[in-house]
Amino acid sequence: EAAVTQSPRNKVTVTGGNVTLSCRQTNSHNYMYWYRQDTGHGLRLIHYSYGAGNLQIGDVPDGYKATRTTQEDFFLLLELASPSQTSLYFCASSDAQGTNERLFFGHGTKLSVL
């Protein structure tokens, strides 16, 4: 079973704060994704990457940066956090897109911006 590990599991920050969410996958998947989950909106894609050094913009990128430092590691950065970014964040990985290859999700990071 593919493993995707997120840290921290919970984070509280203040408006204007700087936050980094980390994600590591150990199955050499090409694709990694950051989603946010909100009631009424479901899972929305923030950024994704298909390899080290690559970054693609998702559907809700405003206020977020991301960086893929290695095949395994994908980071989500909130440089000036706002209360609207309070959410449950999921990292996921997959071997391919547009195929029957599925997504493997981490356990999520609950972020609260006060």
Next chain:
Amino acid sequence: GDSVTQKEGLVTLTEGLPVMLNCTYQTIYSNAFLFWYVHYLNESPRLLLKSSTDNKRTEHQGFHATLHKSSSSFHLQKSSAQLSDSALYYCALSAGYQNFYFGKGTSLTVIP
């Protein structure tokens, strides 16, 4: 562009009644892959079912779904709801080597 629609945001069912969660999709690509993911509280979302074969029923853990390309549908069904089925269910589409597209999710609550 591609999209997935889950009409029901909240579904509440009595234990033992049948489950049907609706999913329709739009895509310009002929090679569409449809997925159902389930998210139990405090766990990771995980794959429940997937299919790319038209009119073929796929089953897992008591749930089943059939991809109907003629109506662009992939509804999730179960004959008898259990309390442990209470979760958030997402329908997702992957097609044309594009991103995964998720519906807004259906929160299923099963009551005694």
